[in-house]
Amino acid sequence: MFEDVRDLYNATIIERGRRPQHMHRLEAFDATAQGDNPMCGDRVRVWVKFATDGAIAETGFDARGCEISKASADLMVEAVQGRQPADARALFAAFRTLAQTGQCPACAEALAPLLPLASVHEYPSRVKCATLAWQALVAALDQPAGTTGETSRE
Amino acid sequence: MNAIPPLFDVARVRAQFPILSQTVRGKQLVFLDSAASAQKPRAVIDAMVGAMETQYANIHRGLHWMSERTTDAYEATRDAAARLLNARDRHEIVFVRNSTEAINLVAHSYGRGIMKPGQAVLISGMEHHSNIVPWQMLRDAHGTELRVAPVNEAGELDMAAFEALLADGRVGLVAITHMSNVLGSYTPAERIAKLAHAHGAKVLFDGSQAIVHRRVDVQAIDADFYCFTGHKLYGPTGIGVLWARRELLDAMPPWMGGGDMISSVTYERSTWAEVPHKFEAGTPAILEGIGLHAAIQFMEGIGYDAIAAHEAALTEHALARLSAIEGVRVIGRAQDRGGVVSFTLDRAHAHDVATLLDRQGIAVRAGHHCAEPLMRSLGLDSTARASFGIYTTPDEIDVLADTLGRIREFFA
Numbered sequence: 039m040f041e042d043v044r045d046l047y048n049a050t051i052i053e054r055g056r057r058p059q060h061m062h063r064l065e066a067f068d069a070t071a072q073g074d075n076p077m078c079g080d081r082v083r084v085w086v087k088f089a090t091d092g093a094i095a096e097t098g099f100d101a102r103g104c105e106i107s108k109a110s111a112d113l114m115v116e117a118v119q120g121r122q123p124a125d126a127r128a129l130f131a132a133f134r135t136l137a138q139t140g141q142c143p144a145c146a147e148a149l150a151p152l153l154p155l156a157s158v159h160e161y162p163s164r165v166k167c168a169t170l171a172w173q174a175l176v177a178a179l180d181q182p183a184g185t186t187g188e189t190s191r192e
Numbered sequence: 193m194n195a196i197p198p199l200f201d202v203a204r205v206r207a208q209f210p211i212l213s214q215t216v217r218g219k220q221l222v223f224l225d226s227a228a229s230a231q232k233p234r235a236v237i238d239a240m241v242g243a244m245e246t247q248y249a250n251i252h253r254g255l256h257w258m259s260e261r262t263t264d265a266y267e268a269t270r271d272a273a274a275r276l277l278n279a280r281d282r283h284e285i286v287f288v289r290n291s292t293e294a295i296n297l298v299a300h301s302y303g304r305g306i307m308k309p310g311q312a313v314l315i316s317g318m319e320h321h322s323n324i325v326p327w328q329m330l331r332d333a334h335g336t337e338l339r340v341a342p343v344n345e346a347g348e349l350d351m352a353a354f355e356a357l358l359a360d361g362r363v364g365l366v367a368i369t370h371m372s373n374v375l376g377s378y379t380p381a382e383r384i385a386k387l388a389h390a391h392g393a394k395v396l397f398d399g400s401q402a403i404v405h406r407r408v409d410v411q412a413i414d415a416d417f418y419c420f421t422g423h424k425l426y427g428p429t430g431i432g433v434l435w436a437r438r439e440l441l442d443a444m445p446p447w448m449g450g451g452d453m454i455s456s457v458t459y460e461r462s463t464w465a466e467v468p469h470k471f472e473a474g475t476p477a478i479l480e481g482i483g484l485h486a487a488i489q490f491m492e493g494i495g496y497d498a499i500a501a502h503e504a505a506l507t508e509h510a511l512a513r514l515s516a517i518e519g520v521r522v523i524g525r526a527q528d529r530g531g532v533v534s535f536t537l538d539r540a541h542a543h544d545v546a547t548l549l550d551r552q553g554i555a556v557r558a559g560h561h562c563a564e565p566l567m568r569s570l571g572l573d574s575t576a577r578a579s580f581g582i583y584t585t586p587d588e589i590d591v592l593a594d595t596l597g598r599i600r601e602f603f604a
């Protein structure tokens with residue numbers, strides 16, 4: 039009956055949505071922020087720890103929401119690992135285009151781990167589920183060092 | 193003599209809603225989201241298009257034929273709304289954009305104009321955001337208090353707690369839903385009004401959901417304010433009604449200034465038009481008002497007895513079918529309830545459920561339903577919600593139930 043939703047609810051998304059590998063709070067972190075989707079009540083909090091060179095050393099998250107938002111947060115953690123904040127932002131921009139349109143014009147290799155979410159563009163009301171964790175991440179990256187807790191709204 | 197319930201022929205009702213023959217993603221549409229906004233019958237569509245094609249002009253100001261015809265048509269809606277609510281006086285009907293605007297009007301005009309700082313507004317634990325936020329804004333701007341009467345396990349207003357919150361006599365206004373858009377529960381309007389009045393408070397009912405399913409008589413309830421929104425009553429968006437007792441409207445200051453709401457204007461001062469026009473600044477939603485008249489006539493044509501009987505049967509069927517599915521939990525078990533059924537599925541989040549239902553052409557709502565505080569008190573962040581209208585059939589509920597069972601297997 040649901041063969042047509044397997045493009046979005048594929049094995050990776052179901053697995054990551056159900057058993058996320060990075061859904062935990064970081065004990066020591068440099069920045070944290072929360073993303074809220076007021077449309078549906080989804081909420082993601084992201085914690086980030088930076089390496090001495092400013093790159094993202096570790097990311098963790100906590101999510102209240104659907105399979106898509108959890109799976110996306112989980113894949114995001116891996117995609118931004120070791121990247122400089124500017125690169126993580128650029129990756130979000132590319133991912134957002136992918137999520138909204140299904141296209142990734144300059145489809146960098148970095149985007150590969152996020153491709154399981156590519157068909158979310160065919161579910162317009164679910165695109166925000168896929169981008170919420172990224173919103174929170176960028177809000178955390180935007181914070182001046184030493185502040186926490188800013189809320190980002192998509 | 194017992195009245196024989198009028199025959200309700202759902203196929204004939206459905207035939208009047210052009211949209212219901214649509215297919216969605218190749219499947220027959222199963223529209224179970226009427227509580228968010230209802231579909232429109234042919235009569236409403238034709239009334240609006242007909243007005244545009246034959247007589248449209250601005251109202252209350254033209255001296256020409258077109259304007260007079262359109263003014264008459266628009267004002268006839270006021271009579272229809274007064275009849276629908278059994279208002280004493282057609283001047284008690286104030287046109288607004290929707291329920292949200294009606295409640296904000298009361299919060300501004302009655303709240304700031306008549307209530308005193310230190311008085312309290314009492315709402316319930318199952319309000320839509322539109323009946324929470326205006327009272328918070330009033331609290332912050334005017335120094336009133338905001339009290340919340342809890343809802344019990346079954347999803348009914350806790351009447352003992354409600355009464356206790358009135359006891360100190362400081363509540364100036366009770367503002368409460370007449371039917372929950374999440375739990376489907378009705379509130380006992382007559383008892384609420386009686387208790388409120390006994391403690392010196394006025395009472396406003398948010399009838400956005402209730403009036404769709406049940407006859408409302410503001411005099412029998414002994415309400416002070418009652419509001420509803422046209423688009424849930426099979427009418428257009430952009431038009432709603434605030435009913436209030438004449439003496440309250442007379443005493444209340446206007447909240448928006450402009451054309452139509454004045455009697456005369458000089459640079460020194462202006463004087464206000466009579467009610468209800470005092471509260472109707474600017475060119476109103478003329479076509480939508482005309483459409484609302486058609487919607488009210490449509491409801492009256494079917495009759496609330498038939499509507500209520502049809503929807504009670506649907507609700508009973510839905511509760512039985514959904515409760516029988518393993519892993520489905522129905523949220524809200526009020527004794528007195530209507531055709532709005534919220535539920536959760538153990539294996540999947542409500543959004544995922546809604547997306548999979550949508551792929552089968554079944555439209556439900558998922559989320560917090562603009563009632564975040566209620567959801568929080570239930571320990572939930574979202575539910576799926578199926579809601580029924582006059583065009584809903586038992587077969588559609590069966591399709592929903594069967595599909596939910598399959599969704600559960602999908603997420604096994």
Ligand SMILES: Cc1ncc(COP(=O)(O)O)c(C=O)c1O
Nearest residue numbers: 290291292320322373398400421
């Ligand atoms: C109980 C209740 N109150 C108020 C509203 C607000 O209606 P509107 O958005 O038309 O103002 C709704 C519907 O959204 C509702 O269900």
